[in-house]
Amino acid sequence: MAATRTAPSRVEKRFAALKEEGRSGLVTFVTAGDPDMDTSWEILKGLPAAGADIIEIGMPFSDPMADGPAIQAASQRALKGGATLAKTLDLVRRFRQEDAATPIILMGYYNPIYSMGPQRFIEEAVAAGVDGLIIVDLPPEEDDELCDPAVAAGLHWIRLATPTTDDKRLPKVLENTGGFLYYVSVLGITGTRSALADQVAAAVARFRRHTDIPVAVGFGIKTPEQAAAIGKVADAAVVGSAIVGRIEDSLDPDGKATAQTVPAALDLVSALAGGMRGKVPA
Amino acid sequence: MTDALNTYRSGPDERGHFGTFGGRFVAETLMPLILEVEQAYEEARRSDDFKREQDYFLTHYVGRPSPLYFAERLTEELGGAKVYFKRDELNHTGAHKINNTMGQILLARRMGKTRIIAETGAGQHGVATATVCARFGLPCVVYMGATDMERQKPNVFRMKMLGAEVIPVTSGTGTLKDAMNEALRDWVANVESTFYIIGTAAGPHPYPAMVRDFQCVIGEETRRQLHEAEGRLPDTLVACIGGGSNAIGLFHPFLDEPDVRMVGVEAAGHGIASGEHAASLNGGRPGVLHGNRTYLLQTDDGQIVDAYSISAGLDYPGIGPEHSWLHESGRVDYVAVTDDEAMEAFKLCTRTEGIIPALEPAHALAQVMKMAPDLPRDHLLVMNLCGRGDKDVFAVAERLGVSL
Numbered sequence: 001m002a003a004t005r006t007a008p009s010r011v012e013k014r015f016a017a018l019k020e021e022g023r024s025g026l027v028t029f030v031t032a033g034d035p036d037m038d039t040s041w042e043i044l045k046g047l048p049a050a051g052a053d054i055i056e057i058g059m060p061f062s063d064p065m066a067d068g069p070a071i072q073a074a075s076q077r078a079l080k081g082g083a084t085l086a087k088t089l090d091l092v093r094r095f096r097q098e099d100a101a102t103p104i105i106l107m108g109y110y111n112p113i114y115s116m117g118p119q120r121f122i123e124e125a126v127a128a129g130v131d132g133l134i135i136v137d138l139p140p141e142e143d144d145e146l147c148d149p150a151v152a153a154g155l156h157w158i159r160l161a162t163p164t165t166d167d168k169r170l171p172k173v174l175e176n177t178g179g180f181l182y183y184v185s186v187l188g189i190t191g192t193r194s195a196l197a198d199q200v201a202a203a204v205a206r207f208r209r210h211t212d213i214p215v216a217v218g219f220g221i222k223t224p225e226q227a228a229a230i231g232k233v234a235d236a237a238v239v240g241s242a243i244v245g246r247i248e249d250s251l252d253p254d255g256k257a258t259a260q261t262v263p264a265a266l267d268l269v270s271a272l273a274g275g276m277r278g279k280v281p282a
Numbered sequence: 283m284t285d286a287l288n289t290y291r292s293g294p295d296e297r298g299h300f301g302t303f304g305g306r307f308v309a310e311t312l313m314p315l316i317l318e319v320e321q322a323y324e325e326a327r328r329s330d331d332f333k334r335e336q337d338y339f340l341t342h343y344v345g346r347p348s349p350l351y352f353a354e355r356l357t358e359e360l361g362g363a364k365v366y367f368k369r370d371e372l373n374h375t376g377a378h379k380i381n382n383t384m385g386q387i388l389l390a391r392r393m394g395k396t397r398i399i400a401e402t403g404a405g406q407h408g409v410a411t412a413t414v415c416a417r418f419g420l421p422c423v424v425y426m427g428a429t430d431m432e433r434q435k436p437n438v439f440r441m442k443m444l445g446a447e448v449i450p451v452t453s454g455t456g457t458l459k460d461a462m463n464e465a466l467r468d469w470v471a472n473v474e475s476t477f478y479i480i481g482t483a484a485g486p487h488p489y490p491a492m493v494r495d496f497q498c499v500i501g502e503e504t505r506r507q508l509h510e511a512e513g514r515l516p517d518t519l520v521a522c523i524g525g526g527s528n529a530i531g532l533f534h535p536f537l538d539e540p541d542v543r544m545v546g547v548e549a550a551g552h553g554i555a556s557g558e559h560a561a562s563l564n565g566g567r568p569g570v571l572h573g574n575r576t577y578l579l580q581t582d583d584g585q586i587v588d589a590y591s592i593s594a595g596l597d598y599p600g601i602g603p604e605h606s607w608l609h610e611s612g613r614v615d616y617v618a619v620t621d622d623e624a625m626e627a628f629k630l631c632t633r634t635e636g637i638i639p640a641l642e643p644a645h646a647l648a649q650v651m652k653m654a655p656d657l658p659r660d661h662l663l664v665m666n667l668c669g670r671g672d673k674d675v676f677a678v679a680e681r682l683g684v685s686l
Contacts, residue, residue, distance in 0.1 A: 062586045063454065063459060063460075065463045084583040085583060111578075111585075113584070114569055115569060115583065137307040139310055140313075141305075142305055142307060164311050164313075164314045184310075187470065187471050193471075
């Protein structure tokens with residue numbers, strides 16, 4: 001079930017460029033439509049200039065079982081603001097008209113996709129300019145649902161590896177994984193505990209014995225210092241809850257966006273990017 | 283799939299699928315553990331020691347077998363089919379839930395797990411879990427929606443007295459589905475020590491099959507007891523359905539008896555058309571939630587919507603995957619009964635039989651009230667009286683405008 005891609009994908013080109021620059025990448029996560037579609041678009045549009053190397057966009061879901069309080073709240077805000085899967089794809093389409101290079105990964109849960117129809121979703125995602133998918137509740141055991149047709153359509157299927165992914169389980173997780181491997185460095189949900197850099201280094205070293213694809217590390221990375229430390233041992237660091245938390249903190253008492261919302265999110269991304277490039281945040 | 287199958291009892295397949303339903307839709311962190319639970323359960327199921335231990339506790343602690351009772355005055359009142367109650371409300375803790383929690387905690391002990399978590403809606407499964415945790419000396423954490431905690435204070439207090447920690451869930455909409463999300467989040471963070479005792483025949487494989495197997499004692503006893511009483515099989519079985527564990531427990535042993543009709547009763551709340559109900563099969567469509575594909579209440583965009591029923595034990599927006607399959611295959615009929623109809627049944631049962639039923643089986647009884655009068659007097663109908671109504675007296679009083 002190899003992809004029918006002939007040229008390197010945006011994700012592959014991005015990691016090749018990072019390697020050339022001699023640094024690791026910053027992957028940023030925001031939820032589509034949080035807190036509303038317009039503000040979400042402004043944030044998304046500003047991410048590459050703020051230093052995001054790869055953008056993960058969360059597809060809002062009513063029951064995000066693997067997410068902590070920050071991203072749960074973001075999903076709720078987005079849904080309240082009228083976000084839908086179709087509007088998430090619109091957001092990507094719009095982004096692609098302005099930026100042809102920054103990889104976009106959609107992350108979320110299966111039910112809204114199943115509801116739309118997996119084949120239709122794949123076609124629209126490819127047409128919109130999506131590069132890869134992270135679907136939390138589709139383990140390798142359910143690959144025929146979405147993974148196989150998505151890979152056949154040229155999308156990267158990005159799998160999560162966790163501390164419970166032992167050497168026996170790892171080959172199954174790596175099968176069909178493309179673009180990068182996303183290492184969830186702690187047991188638990190997003191945005192809660194933090195992992196120690198040396199434990200992460202040991203895990204990354206273990207993955208390197210099994211695969212050549214880049215390894216991104218996430219869950220619990222909140223500060224430029226932590227991002228920098230992870231960047232030293234992995235190919236990329238993923239930051240989500242901290243950015244989403246900045247958005248939450250900037251809202252007015254009714255949960256509406258303020259003039260601070262977009263800068264609050266982008267300033268943190270700039271600081272994280274600076275940290276990873278060895279600059280002290282301003 | 284609508285052609286009659288050779289057997290309806292062979293599922294699930296090795297991937298946990300009942301037709302297209304079921305499966306293992308969970309985060310990677312949980313996958314190794316899910317596979318471990320599956321393997322441990324497969325071993326336990328074949329073990330004579332496990333069976334002996336389970337039988338011992340079902341007999342001496344739970345109080346099985348529960349009687350199969352001929353509801354004579356109700357039968358006269360309805361003037362048709364001969365109605366029997368399978369009296370699972372007489373079990374320890376007052377419902378069928380403990381058949382399952384006992385089985386699962388024995389499995390957890392075999393696996394060497396040292397901590398138990400559970401979700402609960404009305405609190406019945408929480409109480410049944412806290413009870414077996416107290417009996418075996420294991421710490422117990424129960425996740426319960428904050429709104430439900432307010433509505434079900436007596437059960438919250440019971441759980442606490444039994445030594446459980448009850449954690450209010452305010453995420454999402456603060457109801458049963460969110461309690462289940464929160465339990466899954468806890469499990470992901472504590473996979474090594476913790477066993478998750480799911481309360482119904484839903485969730486990722488092997489839970490739907492395992493919970494069903496633990497509840498099949500209901501149907502197996504019924505078969506034996508009715509044979510003793512009447513010398514034959516029942517004609518119709520009726521059970522209420524939230525997640526559907528009591529119903530699958532009654533139905534499953536009879537699925538391959540083509541002459542036994544089965545009716546599952548969902549909660550129609552204020553009516554299916556009102557949009558305020560808990561009838562996943564009658565008012566929902568297939569989707570993926572909480573580890574399995576099944577019928578769900580959801581929006582056009584695939585967002586899960588809250589269920590509503592007067593019965594807190596039925597207001598879950600999904601249903602066990604095996605029921606979805608039995609629905610699509612046509613083997614079992616699924617109907618829905620409103621709050622008002624269930625209240626009438628509640629009153630009738632209390633007055634004619636001296637049995638205060640839980641609001642959940644009151645839904646099943648409301649369906650019996652619709653069917654029985656049109657059936658001949660030699661028609662044998664068995665209804666699962668799966669819970670007692672002590673927990674519901676406050677809700678019923680409020681409904682009747684009585685302040686206690």
